[in-house]
Amino acid sequence: MPTEQHIKTAMQSYIDCFNRDDLEGILSLYAEDAVVEDPAGSEPVRGKAAIAEFYRNVVNGTTRICREEPIRGSHANSGAMAVHIETKVEGATIVIHVIEIMSFNDDGRIASMTAYWGKGDMETR
Amino acid sequence: MPTEQHIKTAMQSYIDCFNRDDLEGILSLYAEDAVVEDPAGSEPVRGKAAIAEFYRNVVNGTTRICREEPIRGSHANSGAMAVHIETKVEGATIVIHVIEIMSFNDDGRIASMTAYWGKGDMETR
Numbered sequence: 001m002p003t004e005q006h007i008k009t010a011m012q013s014y015i016d017c018f019n020r021d022d023l024e025g026i027l028s029l030y031a032e033d034a035v036v037e038d039p040a041g042s043e044p045v046r047g048k049a050a051i052a053e054f055y056r057n058v059v060n061g062t063t064r065i066c067r068e069e070p071i072r073g074s075h076a077n078s079g080a081m082a083v084h085i086e087t088k089v090e091g092a093t094i095v096i097h098v099i100e101i102m103s104f105n106d107d108g109r110i111a112s113m114t115a116y117w118g119k120g121d122m123e124t125r
Numbered sequence: 126m127p128t129e130q131h132i133k134t135a136m137q138s139y140i141d142c143f144n145r146d147d148l149e150g151i152l153s154l155y156a157e158d159a160v161v162e163d164p165a166g167s168e169p170v171r172g173k174a175a176i177a178e179f180y181r182n183v184v185n186g187t188t189r190i191c192r193e194e195p196i197r198g199s200h201a202n203s204g205a206m207a208v209h210i211e212t213k214v215e216g217a218t219i220v221i222h223v224i225e226i227m228s229f230n231d232d233g234r235i236a237s238m239t240a241y242w243g244k245g246d247m248e249t250r
Binding site for chain 1: 129130133164165167168193194195197198199200201202203204205206207222223224226228241242243244245246
């Protein structure tokens, strides 16, 4: 099982890769058979090929993840973080308040990512 | 399925009940067959009697929950919130940074609560 520190470092790397539009960097953090559910309650995206397609749509040069407060660990193989995601669309900035839960496999790669946000968590600034 | 607003209101009520040491108020938010996993990765506490016992130990007149940023919803029956929990112990204040995920049943009661925090998320102030 990966250490709490490994999990927190990997989750921070995820943010850092995202914010430099490093699609390959993001994908390298994921396990081959990972599952992404973003938003929570939507149909999960399964497997690295489908996850790559998912991220191609959101890693677009204008979307940024801003972490709020420290990344949390667990007493097992998971971590959690509160973030807001900012995207520029036609002169406006859309902000989505999100909490992301990630579980990790024994190789230290992301096995699942679930992003909690609802329609009420979006605002335009 | 409960609305996003119901979920967020119930999660705020949970904090409010906790901070006035209202054990009955907390328990009224839970379903009879709810499951609490606090911290994530520990043995889950199952059913309202066991959950009551769990909260009797933490609702103690000196432990307070401070919410960070807005409560998040989902596209289904869950919500998420980042908090820190402060407890006074022998003159010191112990702070634990936590992210809590709650799922709700069709009656709008908490079906599960999972609290993400690791040993590295505790500090003494």
